[in-house]
Amino acid sequence: MIFRMIGVFCIALLASGCTSLAKEGDYWRVSVAAPRHYEVWVVDMLLEAPGERSWREPVGTVGCCWAGPHGPSGKGGKADPFPELIGMRWFSFAEQKYYAKIIKVPKDLLDRMRELAPYKTEGDVRTGPRNTMTIGLAPGGLVVVWILNQVGNEIEVMRMRATEVSEDPDDFASLTANYLEQHGDYLEEHGVPTEGW
DSSP states (O other): OHHHHHHHHHHHHHHHHHHHHHHHTOOOEEEEEOOTTOOEEEEEEEEEETTTEEEEOOOEEEOOOSSGGGOSOOEEEEOSSOOSEEEEEEEETTTTEEEEEEEEOOTTHHHHHHSEEEEEOSSOEEEEEOOEEEEEEEGGGEEEEEEESSTTSOEEEEEEEOEEEOOOGGGGHHHHHHHHHHHHHHHHHHOOOOSOO
16 A cells, blocks of 8 residues: 555656656747837836736837848747736837737637747757747737747737827827937838738
8 A cells, every 4th residue: 555655656746747847948938029110119018927927028119020031029028927918008109109909818829839830040950839929019000919939930820909099199209209210211101001011
């Protein structure tokens, strides 16, 4: 009887050790991207894992990278624990508007991110989880969410619209002046598309 209990204890100990080792290597990240020439200022990014932790991720200005050789990718930080809710409020320099959105992270998203995906190194091709969730913010309040472990293997998982929020654009007057110095000519030529992203 005692040997049986020791055996059960050892199996439980080994199983819990394997579980903790598997979780130890997990590194989840959340980042924010915006299309080139259409910068935003992320006023608030609040993440919540109910019953565990709520925290703020300071992001600030984002002007890259929605697509192309460097996108989707952007500023962000570690998502530990992995959030179930992400609340965002941002200012669009091109539109002179504020937007807000609460993103309810799909329950199966972390499992989807854990699925191994190929990524290239300088020497070979390896596999690993898609450990980054990138949230794209485009004109018109468009929000797109991708998961990836390297630019080029991203999967779009959500697309939604944010709500325009009534706040004073003059709060960003000096930053808007700097933004228009850099991108004003581009905006005049191309406008501010709110579709097609």
